[in-house]
Amino acid sequence: MGIFSGFSLIASSIPYIINGVWTTLEIALVSAIIGFVLGVILSLFKIGNIKILAWLSDFYTSIFRGTPLILQLTLVYFATPQLIGYDISAFLAAIITFGFNSGAYMSEIIRSGINAVDKGQFEAAGALGVPYWSMMKDIILPQAIKKILPAMMNEFITLTKESAIVSTIGVLDLMRRAQVVAAENSLYFPPLIVSFAVYYVLVMILTILGRLFERRMSRSD
């Protein structure tokens, strides 16, 4: 059987695979939002002067950076029911793991962004009597985030691709759907290459959107 006749055999399943993109995007997007919020909070703890919070944030980060993501995911999904008796859904386990994991990486990215903001900005805001949290929110973070947009976009793209491992706990994302169709037809190349192409196109679109967004944000330069 030729490679191309394989595509016609799974033709009716191709839309099913492609539609997995919504699940993939949903996981990536929700996780990115959780990751961003957590990242901001953790980075503020890290640069703040409350030692215990800084230490806890560093510890949190080292845990998520120091262990395999697939193990974190498996642990959340299979251990949660045993530990707290809550029958966690695969989707929820996925966004919790990815969101918390991303928070660890985001906090480092945001911290580097805050450190890259001119010290004079802190002093100027301070000299005007602006309270610490307002200064962070209105003066420092907007400038920090502008500096780290490429790194944040990169993190989001990584998240999108890495989300393929949620297929291991049965979430029907792009990857898992390709595997399902492959198994049903005992035919591997066509369904896998379909999801391969969808991932690639998706990442290209996200890259372009990211660049447009960066350009918009650099209006004040």
Next chain:
Amino acid sequence: MIKVDHLYKSFGNNEVLSDISLEIKKGDVVAIIGPSGSGKSTLLRCINLLELPSKGKIYIDNDDITTFNQRNVIKIREKVGMVFQHFHLFPHKTVMDNLTYAPIKVKQTTKSEAQEKAIKLLNRVGLSDKVDSYPSRLSGGQKQRVAIARALAMDPEYLLFDEPTSALDPEMVKEVLDVMMSLAKQGMTMAVVTHEMGFANKVADKVIFMDHGQILEVASPNEFFNHPETDRAKEFLEKVL
């Protein structure tokens, strides 16, 4: 009135201010001059607590600010404005937002009031056409004038200038000095760390000469520039004049 009383400041083992005492009366313009590294900027930054003094007291209108906690520090910063060598405008905000942000945030001024005031101040520094520009579109001299307007937007009673013209191209120095001069004429109390001897001579009520973290001379500009007392001041003036 600002009164500095036996002030010391060290960074680690390095003593940058040593037994500084001085007074700045309401309406006075005080020029602080001296070689680089003499502690002029650190002294200025102690007065609004951007640097914490190691020892000694600083009184602003009879409040000892060295005892202040974070909440009170804000009160001091409302009273004492500061203009920096490198402007430090907020680059992501327009000129208008640079001027209205702190009054709205800190003094709970309404937006329309703050904007009205900002336009008046921009007129005063000759930049009313730049209301909607971002700082990156301004020249150094324009940035510094906006920075002065931003400080004035808080209605400070005292203004500290930390080498306000040192980062400017020579042809832009005058436009900034002119604004400062008109402020002085209108009775603003100012402490100016500067290398502009002409400005110190013409505008200051009092010149403070510092070297190695100490005040060596306090005199009227006339006395200081024509009859400096210490050898160090004579030597310094020979080099810069």
